[in-house]
Amino acid sequence: MSRWLRSQRTPGQDTRYAFAVGRIRALEARLLDSARIDRLLDADDAEEALRILSDSEYGGLVAELAQATQFESILTAEEDRLWRLFNELCLDGWLRDLILSRLDYANLKVLSRLRLILKSEEPWSAREGGVAIDVLSEALTERTPALLPDHLASAVGVLLDSESEGRLSPRQTDLVLDHAYFAFLLQQAQDHGTTFFIQFVRVWIDLVNIETFFRMRYFRPDLETVRLAFHNGGTIPVSHFLALLDEPPEVLGHRFYATAYFSLVEHGSAALEATGSFSRLEKLLDDYLIDFVRRTKVYPFGSEPLIAYLLAKEHELKMLRMIFMAKTVHIREAALKHRMPEVY
């Protein structure tokens, strides 16, 4: 393997991203720290939270806001800025496709509900991924999956077959697309990515499977859903989850003892049993993923810090959305703090 190719496959070695990483390091320093998040959490209402936010990176956007209830416009504007930055700094086509495919699959989920289940021609818009919404819509209405990239085309083909047989349900649509999405992510990471990307996809699959596992234990869906819900490709085999579905909650921690998720499962399970709320578990899952990407802080080069920043910023926007929503509708502070994940 040539030195250049080896550097492409080793995390933090791709020097083409030297400028991007420098810029990301500067932007990372402007992310909200835990002290500011705590001040936002302690704010009496949304107006006060907005005043606290005005001293931060969001100051310019806050100044344009007439009312605190319009906080979503700040988050949307910041998200637009984030995606522009990503497109500007990302030098690899495969990586751009990989990241944008998340939006494609999310758009396909809604469009397949609209066009295939509801048979509605109603126009619909959302943030576009790698494929324009019109093209996705046409592929479904004209039954021409060939218009789409291969990975999307095969998933749409499955949906169209199910629809012809009259057995397409919204949940089945989501499960088919989720499987296709993770298969695509894993394939792309293995074909082009560094070991970081491969590990990242596998950890993400594990975390989604762990959350699905607890949701299944709690809500007991039908057998067909149980069969389709878990994703292959993670570090924990699907059979492990299926075998533990009926185990008592107190032994779950031990059953995951040999995995990296022991603490997460043990604490998440205990909180779920004690409160009946998934908030703590979701916080632990968020924290785990953010903790995983935090390792890119020591990478001198490579596309990994860019992806980590993208996730960290989205994570921050999610935290702000939760805080402002809670302050606007007066959700109990304890419930909010219980759910609030750690900062990047």
Next chain:
Amino acid sequence: MILDINPTRMELLRLRKRIVIARRGHKLLKDKQDELMRQLIDLIREIRDLRRRVERELTEASQRFLLAKAALRPGTIEGSLLVPTADLGLAVERRHIMNIRAPVFAAALTGTIHCYGYLGTSGELDASLLALQNAMKLLVELAQKEKTIQLLADEIEKTRRRVNALEYVLIPDLTDTIKYISMKLSEMERSNLSRLMRVKEIVREH
């Protein structure tokens, strides 16, 4: 107030029958009113706790829903819940309570309220939807009881007016009229008697 009638013996007999019926009707209506009041008070007691429970559950469910929504990407909830797979059927039957046709709602949920996949949604969203579903059952029960209370209150109002009309208008009027006719008849009898005595006296003088 004396009724506008002829003070005859026939009328007196008719009025005596009427007052007996009016008194019996008054007693029955009074009993009905008491029973309706008892049922109303029982229902109010039940509904006070139920309403508190419904409000608490709805508040908690909507707060959980909003927090779950805030933790998801914008538009996820709208997209995920675009095609609901749960159907809430409401069968309405009637039951009679003291001549009132009170509704009986029977809510039946078919299908699952979780109509989406697992990626991009959250367990807290599942839990909040389930909480809303449970609150919906209580909400239907509350609606049934509140409608029954409304019908009971209307019926009590009507019965109270009837009882009052009988107690303070019809029965006193009939009593007064009967008394008036009795006095009139007695007076006519006395005048007849004195007239006869006078005629007898005149006949005896001649």
